[in-house]
Amino acid sequence: xxxxxxxxxxxxxxxxxxxxxxxxxxxxxxxxxxxxxxxxxxxxxxxxxxxxxxxxxxxxxxxxxxxxxxxxxxxxxxxxxxxxxxxxxxxxxxxxxxxxxxxxxxxxxxxxxxxxxxxxxxxxxxxxxxxxxxxxxxxxxxxxxxxxxxxxxxxxxxxxxxxxxxxxxxxxxxxxxxxxxxxxxxxxxxxxxxxxxxxxxxxxxxxxxxxxxxxxxxxxxxxxxxxxxxxxxxxxxxxxxxxxxxxxxxxxxxxxxxxxxx
Amino acid sequence: xxxxxxxxxxxxxxxxxxxxxxxxxxxxxxxxxxxxxxxxxxxxxxxxxxxxxxxxxxxxxxxxxxxxxxxxxxxxxxxxxxxxxxxxxxxxxxxxxxxxxxxxxxxxxxxxxxxxxxxxxxxxxxxxxxxxxxxxxxxxxxxxxxxxxxxxxxxxxxxxxxxxxxxxxxxxxxxxxxxxxxxxxxxxxxxxxxxxxxxxxxxxxxxxxxxxxxxxxxxxxxxxxxxxxxxxxxxxxxxxxxxxxxxxxxxxxxxxxxxxxxxxxxxxxxxxxxxxxxxxxxxxxxxxxxxxxxxxxxxxxxxxxxxxxxxxxxxxxxxxxxxxxxxxxxxxxxxxx
Numbered sequence: 001x002x003x004x005x006x007x008x009x010x011x012x013x014x015x016x017x018x019x020x021x022x023x024x025x026x027x028x029x030x031x032x033x034x035x036x037x038x039x040x041x042x043x044x045x046x047x048x049x050x051x052x053x054x055x056x057x058x059x060x061x062x063x064x065x066x067x068x069x070x071x072x073x074x075x076x077x078x079x080x081x082x083x084x085x086x087x088x089x090x091x092x093x094x095x096x097x098x099x100x101x102x103x104x105x106x107x108x109x110x111x112x113x114x115x116x117x118x119x120x121x122x123x124x125x126x127x128x129x130x131x132x133x134x135x136x137x138x139x140x141x142x143x144x145x146x147x148x149x150x151x152x153x154x155x156x157x158x159x160x161x162x163x164x165x166x167x168x169x170x171x172x173x174x175x176x177x178x179x180x181x182x183x184x185x186x187x188x189x190x191x192x193x194x195x196x197x198x199x200x201x202x203x204x205x206x207x208x209x210x211x212x213x214x215x216x217x218x219x220x221x222x223x224x225x226x227x228x229x230x231x232x233x234x235x236x237x238x239x240x241x242x243x244x245x246x247x248x249x250x251x252x253x254x255x256x257x258x259x260x261x262x
Numbered sequence: 263x264x265x266x267x268x269x270x271x272x273x274x275x276x277x278x279x280x281x282x283x284x285x286x287x288x289x290x291x292x293x294x295x296x297x298x299x300x301x302x303x304x305x306x307x308x309x310x311x312x313x314x315x316x317x318x319x320x321x322x323x324x325x326x327x328x329x330x331x332x333x334x335x336x337x338x339x340x341x342x343x344x345x346x347x348x349x350x351x352x353x354x355x356x357x358x359x360x361x362x363x364x365x366x367x368x369x370x371x372x373x374x375x376x377x378x379x380x381x382x383x384x385x386x387x388x389x390x391x392x393x394x395x396x397x398x399x400x401x402x403x404x405x406x407x408x409x410x411x412x413x414x415x416x417x418x419x420x421x422x423x424x425x426x427x428x429x430x431x432x433x434x435x436x437x438x439x440x441x442x443x444x445x446x447x448x449x450x451x452x453x454x455x456x457x458x459x460x461x462x463x464x465x466x467x468x469x470x471x472x473x474x475x476x477x478x479x480x481x482x483x484x485x486x487x488x489x490x491x492x493x494x495x496x497x498x499x500x501x502x503x504x505x506x507x508x509x510x511x512x513x514x515x516x517x518x519x520x521x522x523x524x525x526x527x528x529x530x531x532x533x534x535x536x537x538x539x540x541x542x543x544x545x546x547x548x549x550x551x552x553x554x555x556x557x558x559x560x561x562x563x564x565x566x567x568x569x570x571x572x573x574x575x576x577x578x579x580x581x582x583x584x585x586x587x588x589x590x591x592x593x594x595x596x597x598x599x
Contacts, residue, residue, distance in 0.1 A: 052493050076496025083494065089348035089486040090541035103484050104496030110544070155495060 002026040002079075002167055002198050004049055007058040009041065018044055019056070020222035026200050026215075028164055031193040033209035034202045035233075036219030037243060042202045043084060045219070046169050049200065050081045063165055076104035079167035080155035082148060085175065088136055094147045095132040098122055101154035118157040122150040125188055127181065141176040149173060149185055156197070164196030171202045186212045206259045210234055218242050234259060271539045271549075278552035282330070285559035289326045290318060292566060320458075327465075328456030329558040329576075332517040333527055335468045337554025339510040340528030341536075341546050342475055345482040346506045347412050350536070353529035354514035356419045357507060361426035362395020363388040363518035364448040368430050385460055385519040389467075392515030395422050400507055450575030451524035453562055464516040471509040471516075472551070478505045479543035486541065524577045526584045527554050534591055557584070 002025060009019040018041040026032045036042050047053040049060050051067035060067045063078050080101070088097060101122070102115040123129050126146040131139065139147060156166040170189060174182035186201075190212050193199040203209050209216050209230060216233035218226040220242050226233065233239075234257035239247040245261045252258050290302050297305070297314050304310035305318035339354040346352070354360060370387035399422050403415035430448070447455070475482075481502040484492040493499050517524070531553040536546055561579040568574050 047490070050494055052490050072493055072498045073496040076494065081494040083491055086488050086491060088488070088491075089345075090350070090536065092486070092541065096542075097487075100484060100487060101495060103480065103492075106480065 001028050001061075001063055001165075002049060002169075002200060003059075003061040003064075004045075005059045005061075007045065007048055007056055007060070009044055009048060009053070009056045012055070018222055019048075021058075022219075022223050024200075024217055024224055024227070026167070026198040028198055029193055029196050030214045031190055031199045031201065031212060032215045032217055033213035034200060034217050034219060035204075035206055035209055035242070040219045041222060042219055043171050046081065046171050046200070046202065050079065050169055051075050052081075062167055073104050076155065078165065079169060080152040081169045082152045082171055082173055084171050085141075085145065085148075091135050091137045093133050093135055094123065094128060094139065094143075094150075095119060097136055097147050098150045098154050101151035104155065114159070115154075118159070119150075119154050122154040122157060123147075125153055126150045127184060142178060142181060145173075145176045146181060146185070149188075153188070153192075156192075158195075161195055163192050166192070166197040168192060168197055168199045168201075170199065172204060173201060174203070174205070174208065182208070206233070206239060207256075210257050210259070231257065268539075271545050274535065274539045274549060275552070278549060278556055281556040282552055282559065285556055285563065286326055286330070289329070289559050289563055290322050292563060293317065293322060324456040324458055324461055325453045325562065326559065327461055328453045328520055329562045330555040331461065331465055331468060332451075332453075332521045332524060333531075333554035333556070333558030334551035335472070335513040335517040335554070336524060336528040337531040337550035337557075338472055338475060338547050339513040341532035341543065341550045342482060342506045342510045343528070344532055344536075345485055345541075345543055346503060346510075347416060348486060348488070349412075349416075350533050351529070352416075353526075354510055355423060355523070355525070355528070356416060357511050357514070358395035358399040358419045358422035358426065359392040359511045359514040360518050360523045361423040361430070362398075363392030363515050364523055365395070365426040365430050366391025367448055367519070367522075368433050372433055382459070385463070388519035389515045391426075392518060393511055395426060396507065396511035396515075398422055400504075446575055448518075448522045449577075451522040451577035451580075452575055453521055456520060460520050464520045468513055468516045471512040472547075474505060475509040475513075476544075476547055478502050478509075479547055482506060482543045483541070522577070524558070524580055526577075526581045526588075527557055530584045530588045531557055534588070537591060 004022065004024045007019050007022040008017065010017045022045065034042055044053065048056050051060070051070065054068055062075065067075060098119040099111055099115060102111065102118060106115055123132055126149050128143065128146050128150060131143060136144065136147065156163070156168065158166065168189065173185045173189065177185060186208060189199050189201060210233065213230055216228065216230050217224050225242060226238060234249050236247045236249045239259055243261065248260050248262070250258050250260060291299065295317050297317060301310055301314050302318055305315045308315065336354055343352040343354055343356060344350055366387040367384050369391065370384045374383055399415060399419045403411065403418035481497050484495055484497045485502065489499050532546060532550045535549045535553050539545060539549060557580065558576065561576050561583060565574040565576050565579045
């Protein structure tokens with residue numbers, strides 16, 4: 001469960017206030033999609049909720065624990081974060097990268113059989129099993145993304161399939177992914193939320209939000225501009241205003257709303 | 263980072279161990295006085311001829327141990343710096359420690375005169391100023407928000423190094439000829455001043471730093487991902503950064519205090535071993551310790567082979583051998599990638 005209250009954030013240098021008293025919550029078993037324009041502050045919000053960015057006014061609770069008063073290792077046991085793209089130093093293999101996600105669970109004796117199994121299963125979940133021994137630098141952009149999704153899955157992996165009390169923060173999981181792998185990533189996140197996890201997912205495509213989210217939140221001018229069900233969010237007028245581009249809503253053959261910008 | 267040793271890592275480990283042992287024997291064997299191998303062993307066991315015992319235990323052995331310790335300490339400090347800064351070009355001198363330690367030593371020489379050479383005051387001065395320089399880099403290099411910025415620390419380190427180097431240069435210039443020899447000692451390194459009274463405290467302090475570093479090996483590995491990613495995975499960033507800086511600084515400072523500035527070891531040894539057996543610090547740190555010990559032992563043998571009476575500065579040898587080897591390995595690894 002994630003609860004953020006009255007979050008304010010300004011950049012230290014320019015002093016520009018990017019988040020202005022934002023509040024947002026994600027219940028157990030809920031999949032919340034966060035939408036907004038580039039630079040709206042979505043990634044900053046994820047960094048604040050994860051506990052990494054601490055220069056903010058307001059309060060963030062993860063499973064009712066205040067993130068500023070909780071140790072890194074305790075937080076890591078409760079929530080995992082998919083960051084935007086990055087390059088690890090010294091070029092680990094895909095498997096080594098995924099195993100690093102197990103840091104919080106690894107004891108002094110090194111990786112247990114359980115860690116190895118969780119890493120292998122997490123690679124399988126993104127369809128990367130065959131790439132386990134490939135160096136990170138030799139992977140394509142989409143494969144790197146999937147390897148990192150696997151790393152995040154390994155961090156909160158539960159071998160009994162119960163994900164209650166686990167929280168997942170995903171910053172554009174579908175960036176650089178082809179349609180099939182985007183679908184796989186979102187289906188995996190959806191399955192975890194069905195198994196009890198709280199999922200907060202930044203998305204760029206509103207249509208993915210309509211299809212997978214239980215709740216859609218629109219970030220505009222440093223606040224949650226709208227929060228509601230996907231069908232309520234599929235409002236041409238509102239989306240036009242948020243994105244600053246003309247939006248029309250139609251519907252897919254299977255009934256989900258589709259937003260088209262033109 | 264599977265925690266399981268591969269056959270390749272075992273092979274590298276065995277090779278380095280053999281190199282260290284054979285280098286150690288050779289180092290005890292060569293010298294202006296001829297002592298046979300059996301006599302060396304009996305001297306080590308405090309038996310046999312009195313002269314042989316003095317030569318082996320009080321002259322050659324401290325020299326060997328100084329090389330082993332300085333090599334191991336500098337290489338492990340380098341491995342830690344490279345992990346911390348996520349950069350294979352990082353080396354122990356980046357923290358400002360070596361230049362600071364040299365400045366401390368030179369200050370002590372200026373105040374107490376040449377008689378201080380080899381005494382505790384000199385080592386203490388080197389240690390104190392080395393750690394002070396590192397602390398200055400650490401605090402000046404922090405970003406305004408209180409976080410640790412790697413780039414800031416690197417740049418601050420370069421500035422502090424240059425400043426300390428300049429002060430050493432000024433003092434050497436004013437000290438004229440008498441200072442020239444100690445200038446060479448502190449800037450190019452030497453195992454000549456190694457005595458047990460210096461080595462024992464250095465070994466104890468360095469040993470503690472090595473142990474702390476090894477306990478942080480997993481967290482150091484995580485820093486390869488980047489600060490944010492490591493934090494998200496559960497790493498206490500401030501703690502591991504501080505531990506790595508402090509340990510690397512202590513390791514560098516004690517080796518400078520004992521042997522002066524010996525360049526290139528801390529850069530080249532962990533880099534080569536990372537190419538050979540992977541970036542996992544759980545294996546890289548022990549391998550670097552062995553590799554650095556081997557490199558300095560052979561460099562010392564080479565320096566004495568060139569001139570038995572007046573050994574060539576060891577730092578000149580390490581760079582002279584190390585640089586071409588390093589370039590060769592780099593060009594090879596570029597082809598395979």
